[in-house]
Amino acid sequence: MNKQVAHKVLIANRGEIAVRIIRACRDMNFASIAIYADVDMDALHVQMADEAYGLSGNTPSDTYLNIDKIIAIAQKSGATMVHPGYGFLSERVEFAKAVQDAGLIWIGPNPETIAVLGDKVKARQLAIEVGAPLVTGTDKPVQNAKEVVEFAHKHGLPIAIKAAFGGGGRGLKVAWQMDEVEELYDSAVREATVAFGRGECFLEQFLHHPRHIEAQVIADAHGNVVVVGTRDCSLQRRNQKLIEESPAPFLDEKIEKQIVKASIDICAKANYIGVGTVEFLLSQDGKLSFLEVNTRLQVEHPVTEETTGIDLVIEQLRIAQGLPVSIKQMPQPQGHAIEFRINAEDAANGFLPVAGTITHFDIPTGPGVRLDSGVHAGSVIPATFDSLMAKLIIVGNNRQQALARARRALAEFTIKGVASVLPFDRKVLDHPDFCQQFNVHTRWIETDFNTELEPAKRQLPQQEDILTHTFIEIDGKRCKLGLPAKLFSGLSISQTNSEAQLVVTTNTNLDLIVPAPVSGNLFKWLVEDNQKVEQGDMIAIIEAMKMEIQVIAHREGILKHSHIEGTYVNADDPIAEII
Incomplete structure (x- = not known):
């Protein structure tokens, strides 16, 4: 019997998915290598990994999207495999090729497959060729x-x-x-x-009030393509999923067979290897339409794991080594699982993302509860990256038991210091559209959810730990050292800033101020300085946690910019006046 080759897996990601992959590496007895932006220097995934390397920056382009930096770290650290997680570079052909060109094992589909399925137009054409349903x-x-x-x-x-x-x-x-x-x-x-x-x-x-249904696929290099389960991901805001469950409830058997067949046919045609998801929209009158293929691990993968007993990250690690899929046909689902994405967002205020420091993170436990988290008390939620803190996964023998356990778990869950979607989740579990008739659809939150929620207390984010770099010698070797810039900030600087801010607030007519609705980067002014605006006009866009937030004029008048494009602003900072 051949001895298993030990691997070192570089995880090209952050947060809860990096933690999830680290745990799978431990289960396989593989070493894990973390990378981190400056603000993530003390993040949970960095603490848990066997090794960790800094990316020297804080923007996505300087860090988790910087292919050259990541490949250099992979080579320097002696990594043998690279796992991209989800988001960032996970579906970028050039990253997959760069990993392979560096002589490393890419944990994902071949670059050629990513190119075809990542191009939504080509993916649509492929779906037509295999006879998949389409609008x-x-x-x-x-x-x-x-x-x-x-x-x-x-x-x-x-x-x-x-x-x-x-x-x-x-x-x-x-x-x-x-x-x-x-x-x-x-x-x-x-x-x-x-x-x-x-x-x-x-x-x-776009189908009117559709459900969002998806099939979890695993395929290997030996020609095996298996659908291991379905999921419903209809409960969304801004086309981003919030609550997912498996198996997809109240799904007609005929529709399920269509989904399974189309998913297998599309992946087989694309020579798919690895774990992936084929997504569909299902109209209220039963019309099914192919949406896209995600050539990576999904955020919602745990609900499939909990109802099938299959560890999808382990399957990724196995398939990347050339091993076959561990199952050959779709398993019968065992029980029901529901996942709640615990985002740092104020649901009562348009699901605005909120950066800051978590002061309390008291998690639920007990039967049927799993928590995949990238944070703990004391963790910083930066404005630079997405708002996902953790995922609460609830399992029951059936959907009703899963709902009951979810109510208990959500009641136990406490997060302080930043806003979270927990109040929204609790209200959803009291809503008959979700719990009884299952009338939810992809725009249900915008059109049908009218339950009152109390706005979260606005927290002013702490200054993120920008690193100041210098060089030191250790045993004669020149090493780069990064220290938090705030270590070099004296009290007098803070006082000066506070006084300056006080002067602005005192000398300005508050009725004229346009406050930033959220902490983030002032991405673009849509109205030039000194131009007339009407009440209700969209005047600027702020980018926060991978979302575009619109800034709306609260009155008519002449717009006077207070900040230039590209400036980072805190929530409630005055970014302009309308006089």
């Missing part, structure tokens, strides 16, 4: 907003404007009114360019 759409990216308007007039609203190289809800906009089509197209292009480096978008008809 009407464009066969190539559109060139401008005029083409979007023409498509909307021809095929009717709503329409989906989708980044051709996007995923995870980024670069996806749904237009419900004709007067918002152009702005949503521009917004989708901006989001896609920032997130994926390419802004091309294509169009599809």
Whole structure:
């Protein structure tokens, strides 16, 4: 019997998914290597990994999206495999190729497969070839907003404007009114360019009030393609999932068979190897349409693990070594699982993301409770990255027991210091649309959820730990040392800043101020300085935790900018005046 080769796995990600992969590495007796942005220097995944290396920066482009830095660390650390997690570079062809060109094992599909399925237009064409169900759409990216308007007039609203190289809800906009089509197209292009480096978008008809159903697929290099379960991910805000469950409840057997067959056919046609997800939309009248393939591990993968007994990250590690899938056919689901994404967001205030420091993180325990977390009390939630703190996964013998256990677990869960979606989750579990008739759909939060929630107390984020770098010698070897910049900040500087802020607040008419609705980067002014605006005009966009937040004029008058584009602002900071 051949001795198993020990591997060192570099995890090109952060937060809870990095922690999840570290645990799988321990189960396989593999070493784990973490990477981190400056602000993540003391993050949980950094503490848990066998080794950790800094990326010297705080923006996504300088850190978790910087291929050259990550490959250099992989080579320096002696890594043999690279796991991308989800988001960031997980579906980037050039990263997969760079990993392979460096002589390392890429834990994911072949770059050629990612290229085909990552291009949503090519993926759509492939789905047509295998006879998968589809709605009407464009066969190539559109060139401008005029083409979007023409498509909307021809095929009717709503329409989906989708980044051709996007995923995870980024670069996806749904237009419900004709007067918002152009702005949503521009917004989708901006989001896609920032997130994926390419802004091309294509169009599809958007099914009215659809459910979001997906199939979890595992495929190996030996020709085995297996669907291991279905999930429902309909409960979303801004096209980002909040609550997911497996198996997909109240799903007609005929529809389920369509989903399973189409998923296997698409993945087989694309020569898929690894763990992936095929997503569909299901209209209220039973019309099914292929949406996309995510060529990576999904955030919601734990609900499938809990109802099938299959460790999907272990499967990824096995398949990357050339081993076959551990099962050969779709297993019968055991029980029911529901996942709640615990985001740092104020649900009562439009799900605005909130940065800050967690002061209390008291987690639930007991039967049927699993928590995948990337934080603990004392952890910093930076404004630079997404708002996901943890995932609460609840398992029961059936859906009713899972709901009962979820109510108990959510009642026990306490997070202080930053806002969280916990109050929203608790209210959802009291809503008959979710618990009884299951009338939820992808826009249910925007259109049907009208339960009052108390806004979270606004917390001013602490200054994030920007590192100051210097060099020291250790045993004659020159080493780079990073120290938190705040160590060099004296009390007098803080007092000066406070006094300056006080002067601004005291000498300004508060009725004129335009406050930042959220902490983040002032991405773009949509109205030039000294221009007239009307009440209700959209005047700026702030990027926070991978979301675009609109700034709306609260009165008419002349707009006076207080900050330039690219400036980081705290929530409630005055960014302009309207005089």
